[in-house]
Amino acid sequence: MDRSLFRYIWRNSKREQIAILIMVVLAQVFYFFSLSLPKTIVNDGIEGKVFKSAREVPFLRLEIALPSWLSDGKLTLFDGIYLTQWPYLVALSCLFLAFVTINGLFKKTINTQKGRMGERMLRRLRYELYDRILLFPTSHFRKVKQAELATMIKDEVEPLGGFIGDAFVQPMFLGGQAATALLFIMMQNWLLGLIVIAILAVQAFIIPRLRKRVLVLGKQRQITARALAGRIAETADGSQEIHTHGTANYERADVSDRLGTIFTVRFELYQRKFTAKFLNNLLSQVTPFLIYLIGGWFAIRGQVDPNATGWLATQGKMDVGAVVGVLLAYKDLPSPIKELIDWDQQRQDVQIKYEQVIDQFQPEGMIDPNLQALSADPAPTLSGDLVLSGVTVEDDSGTRTLDGISLTNPLQRSLAIVGAAGSGKEALGQAIARLLPTSGGSIAIGDRKLAELPESITGARLSHVGQDIYLFPLSVRENMYYGLKQRPLRAAEYQGEQARLRDHFVAESQRAGNSILDPNADWVDLQLAGATNHAQLEARLIEMLKLVELEEDIYQLGLRGRIDVERQPEEAEAILRARAELHSRLQDPALASLIEPFDRNRYSVNMSVAENLLFGTPTDRGLDIANLGANPYFQAVLARLGLADAFVAMGLRIAETMVELFADLPAGHPFFDQYSFISSEDLPQFRLMLQRLGGKGVEAVSASDRRLLAALPLHYIEPRHRLGLIDESMQHRLLEARNAFAKELPAELARKIEFYDRDHYNGASNIQDNILFGRMAFGQAGAERRVGALIAEVLDKLDLRNVVVEVGLDYNVGVAGKRLTAGQRQKLGLARALLKRPDLLIINDATAVLDGASQQRLLDNVLSANAGRGVVWVLGRPAQAQHFDRVLVMQGGKVVEEGTPKELASRNGHYAELVASG
């Protein structure tokens, strides 16, 4: 990238810059006309000077003055329209309006053009910077902070966009204005002109010196702010460490220190800026001071002695009018000069910013962009031998983590690499996956040198799974597909207006030098996964999940996931079939005791009072169990059915019991969270309330206490809480309330609730609840496990398990996959690598977080699934090497033993020792 911002701007936008410049010059012509027009309007239009000699004068007459030796000295292009005074004035006024409009339009167009050019350049710059991140060697990411990269691309280059539009136009325009004014002054009196020039020169000399420190400070401001962004990201990343080590105050001190530095820098910047401004203003006022003094002196001399002779007298002859003229001209001068100075300051500022940023984007060992070129053809398969010859890798400190490794292994022969920690086995795995740059030697597969293979081939044909799996914050499915997206395969279809917009979008991308590939195209390479259509791919995906034993987890996620009924009507229909099947099995009394189905005409004892009354799933927080009690409609229904008192009475009973049970417990005791209706903070309030009541009944409760008490029974579930509050007659009354609530439900509330309906899928509930269509009974031993088994059985019988799994695949894994467990992340990473059926699969101790038995099963599964293709597995447990064709034992960055597991085991050497030590 160009070190000079100006060269960069000129190289990428010269055509636009020139076009804008031409427009600016053109605008000046109109501007000049619009300035001279008012004079004509006043003199001729209103005062009617020209009409003193003629009744009608030509309007819009176009004449070109010709040298006198040609005809009569004038060439008339347009004779004009002859008008009397009043129409002439109207015409002139309209012309004035037209000029003003044209000027405005010019201004608008120029500004839009400048803005567009600036934005385009900003886009180009950002894209180029991002592009370079993709070309960073992976080792560089250990040294840079992501947040700093983000701030640079996002914030630090932002001011450049505003400047780029003015980069060339502004100095030309302002310089032109200043030169004109200067010329005028010179023409009035060259001595005064010289003085003005001298003062400008002083300004031009002093101000940059004043600004030197300002620029240094500006640089500091940028760096300190960037470091702060990095520090904030560190706080977020290291939040666990901060809490476990109790270092929050240390962090506070650090950030306070940084903010203090930033403050100091910024404040000094202000001081300097305003000092410079002050001096600048002072200097610009010195000039009129001198003009008054010197010009005045000349004028006085001229009046006192009009016939004076001598050099000074002849050169300096000036009248009062000339002095005023010079002053006026000078008045026009400071503004362009000042703006020019401002522009120059801005120029230096953005130049520094630009250098600051691009310096961070040129690390050593950048990847050759050609390796990332888009390939039109599918990647060829890699075959033959994996050959390493003298592979050496050095870390930052110059230590050799790999020291001259040589090895030849046919791809189809599975290879295990074992060794103690620090033996270099992980580095070897990474080097084979081309994640570590080698400082010597070479790696080849067949006759292809690994270092020269484009990423379109390595990305498709190699897979590396390390201990740290990064998952994108997308669905499980999208994360699985991630390994299949080397190039767009089927263009997205755009129609009509969309197609036009898309074309425009692409053209604009092209102008800014951005990629024109369409992220909405279908990038998923079916063939790579061994599928011919998406349904097959989905099947392959589920197969891989089973292989790494993740399918059950995804199924469970699916049960807790939701279906969008509008978008997936078939799936919803299928779940309804599962519901029917499950309910038909509830004829079996052993199962019937486990689930209490929803029935509009029966009170469900396993649901809370609130759920019983709603008999549906709230889709809005306003009808949540916590807020329902405060809902006016709900209150009205209870009051109408005479239940208000009953609720207060029940609340009173609950409050009494809670105060009795929990009064002795210290505040914050875990029992409060788990069992109490009343939080430990609220308990004293209820105790006081009960004391005030002193055993009196519901009638004595005050209005505000009634509200508090009436909210308590909403959470009540009889078999769980067992206070004996809901007897059969209460059940009847609550059923009545349920029906009344639903019957006259206002439309705006109806939208916020989805009622339970045996024949309809409930989009607000998850799949499991939809299949159950009821509540698990309290107090049934092992109910959850048994119901889970029952649901699985039903789904299997109807062949619907995959419907649920596919909903599970939509589960968003969260930032860096944090919504999955470490084990699930590892398995997903492995499944993603397996899905593309790589010619060489490198697994770098990637199963370490799993227990021994799972590791073993996974190893067997992967080896058998990948049989015939290359596997290099860096093992955490040396004993597992016995399942491989060949074993490499590493020590101190060197291969110390090599052979089949049998040979090595019998040799009683390093391998045997490693196995023995676990």
Added chain:
Amino acid sequence: MNLNEEVELLKAVPLFAKVEPAKLKLLAFTSERLTFNAGQEVCHQGEAGDAMYVILGGRADVLIDKQGGGQIKVAELTRHGFFGDIAILCDVPRTATILATEHLLTLKITKDMFYRMVQEFPTMAVEMLRELGHRLEDTNKQLRAAKSAA
């Protein structure tokens, strides 16, 4: 059965005989009531245990694995009986299998809960100790009887 009835029931359990009713009520409130059908196992010998059970109704057999397979019934538990206390006190696997022989209603007191209660109300620990002492004495008696018989 509501909470007060449960408390009455718990009072009749020897282990809780001397614990204040108020504390028993909290115990009952914070513990799950579990029903088992006839033929359902409550716990299995050798498995890890994390709860003790108090029988509120019904009947269960205490079975111990015989060497070489099969089980032998060593005792029968009925209303007010309790089991599973050894596993949560001593952190050992279940010492016996409990099989419901008829509809069995139990109060399940988790290990967590049990320790919290004991910490909250130390008098309960003393009661517990006394009860376990009695049981040890019973076992010793049986052992003596068995020895003299042999």
